[in-house]
Amino acid sequence: MIRPLVSIFAASLLLGLTAAGQNTSGIEKKIADYEAALGEAMIHKDTATLSNLVADDWTIQNDSGAMGTKDGFIHDVKSGMLVVSSFTLHDLHVHVLGDVAYVQGFDDEKSSYGGKDNSGTYNWTDVWVKRDGRWVSVATQLTRVAAEKS
16 A cells, blocks of 8 residues: 555656646745745844744754754754854755645854854755745754765
């Protein structure tokens, strides 16, 4: 029973089918813009923008397996526990599947957490869902890319 469902899902991905055959390029651009807005909001400690773009039930998991929530994230930004001084996105790939989208990408950032330098390159996957007519991030998987050894 699972095999036919997987085959149908894979075929829909390969054919690029979306709800009602909609053109997704405008949605892809909008979500990429939201990703950039998240970075800018972290730099400027703009918790209103962060709260608007991140769903109340949002979770994040980092490469050590630790889980976080929206409340914890907003608190960390507001309190200065998480400080981001620069944030540059690259290699973004946005995929829209009806009212769900996922983004795979990288960022180069200068950041610290609890006073410890966390600067570097990160790759991540964000899941976005269209709720009540607007897109919100509902899940993030974040992994720090190991620095190249010279």
